[in-house]
Amino acid sequence: MLLKLDLNDPRPLHEQVTAAIRRAIADGQVAPGERLPPARDLADALGVNANTVLRSLRDLRDEGLLEFRRGRGVSVLRRPDAREALGGKVRDLLDEAARYGYGPGDVIEIITELSRSGGPE
Structure with missing residues (x-):
């Protein structure tokens, strides 16, 4: 591990x-x-x-x-359910974004832009 x-x-x-x-x-x-x-x-x-x-x-x-x-x-005993697992990754993403000075709204904006363009460049 x-x-x-x-x-x-x-x-x-x-x-x-x-x-x-x-x-x-x-x-x-x-x-x-x-x-x-x-x-x-x-x-x-x-x-x-x-x-x-x-x-x-x-x-x-x-x-x-x-x-x-x-x-x-x-x-x-078990794996965390998908929402729980994704929630942990989202918390990690928000923590990382905060280190760069971005807030949750900024992250949502980035995700929206990336999802419209088909992914990261």
């Missing part, structure tokens, strides 16, 4: 880690029934504290995406 964090992202680290794991599940990098790597391994790969990863895993468990089983680790 390949996860990346954006060092320029103003969100708290645990939220970034949660979004990265949710995206990996939504994209099919980890399928329902599969186990995630141990929290320490994920933390090492991301360069964050293991407690940050554990907090993210608990958040995803609370969302119903993950299951914790003693002696078996953390497994994926």
Whole structure:
């Protein structure tokens, strides 16, 4: 499972880690029934504290995406529904746009222009 964090992202680290794991599940990098790597391994790969990863895993468990089983680790229960997955990507897009000084209205305008022209140039 390949996860990346954006060092320029103003969100708290645990939220970034949660979004990265949710995206990996939504994209099919980890399928329902599969186990995630141990929290320490994920933390090492991301360069964050293991407690940050554990907090993210608990958040995803609370969302119903993950299951914790003693002696078996953390497994994926289900993929997020399409609207939920798309919502995460839209939040990421809005966060990125804000870093460039664009607001939601500007993003809607860009999307409208691109959809009329058939896509990015």
